[in-house]
Amino acid sequence: MSVGNQADLPWWRSKYILWIFIMLPGLMFSIGLLNGKLNYDSLMHATGEFSARFLVLSLIATPLLMLMPNYRFPKWLNRNKRYFGVAAFAYGLYHAIAYLVEVPTSEVAAEFLEFGMLTAWISFIIWIPMAITSTDGWVKQLKSKWKKIHNWGYLAALLAFLHWAFIHYHWQAALVHATPILVLQGYRWIKVFTGK
Numbered sequence: 628m629s630v631g632n633q634a635d636l637p638w639w640r641s642k643y644i645l646w647i648f649i650m651l652p653g654l655m656f657s658i659g660l661l662n663g664k665l666n667y668d669s670l671m672h673a674t675g676e677f678s679a680r681f682l683v684l685s686l687i688a689t690p691l692l693m694l695m696p697n698y699r700f701p702k703w704l705n706r707n708k709r710y711f712g713v714a715a716f717a718y719g720l721y722h723a724i725a726y727l728v729e730v731p732t733s734e735v736a737a738e739f740l741e742f743g744m745l746t747a748w749i750s751f752i753i754w755i756p757m758a759i760t761s762t763d764g765w766v767k768q769l770k771s772k773w774k775k776i777h778n779w780g781y782l783a784a785l786l787a788f789l790h791w792a793f794i795h796y797h798w799q800a801a802l803v804h805a806t807p808i809l810v811l812q813g814y815r816w817i818k819v820f821t822g823k
Contacts, residue, residue, distance in 0.1 A: 743793035
């Protein structure tokens, strides 16, 4: 089972090369963690940021293609958007596992209902079925239901950015990452509602 990108492309543009680049930061984080050069706070910051950046890439793909239909980058991005969505989930999973391993269970339970943490957990739960159904096989099997499941990604993204903004009051960083989605998706829905 594969995740999109079935076009016959040269090897250097293949999905396997793309996946190597997507996975490379995570591998470097793991090596840094094992050799003691990366501490817990740095790991949480890095995995959270990479999750957010891949999320941005996945959600701006369609409106960017609508805005610039004749350019190569939007076409490439749109062809690979499911990869970036899965990558966003994978780095989010890394982020969550690191938190659960490092933080005592009593502390996890105590701060579970705090707004900054609750938004993260709800976002993560929403992303689980989306990540599972991101393969071509699931697209064919679910048909019209697939899009309904993946439309929940917009809520998951909003909650993820609220988590980032509230967890340490990093409003500026969260807003910088969320702005491309807000602007381009706003453009997309204006085009949809005006029938253009």
